[in-house]
Amino acid sequence: MQPNVQRYRASRVAFTIGAVVALGLRVATQNTTWPLIALGVAVVVGLVIDLAIRKA
Incomplete structure (x- = not known):
């Protein structure tokens, strides 16, 4: 997987988890x-x- 796709996916997952917890x-x-x-x-x-x- 390309680094940009990994970065996007990781950020999206972190924000989605945060949004669910916040709700x-x-x-x-x-x-x-x-x-x-x-x-x-x-x-x-x-x-x-x-x-x-x-950085990786």
Whole structure:
């Protein structure tokens, strides 16, 4: 698989997992703070994975 495809797929998976977690937290807590934190963490994880694949 090409590095660009791997980077895109890893970022997409990380953000999708973060979005699902954020939605679950939003429904469970009726609060918006933790879902925003979960989305932020997902974006950071996606960027770190992207950087790791780019350096490899």
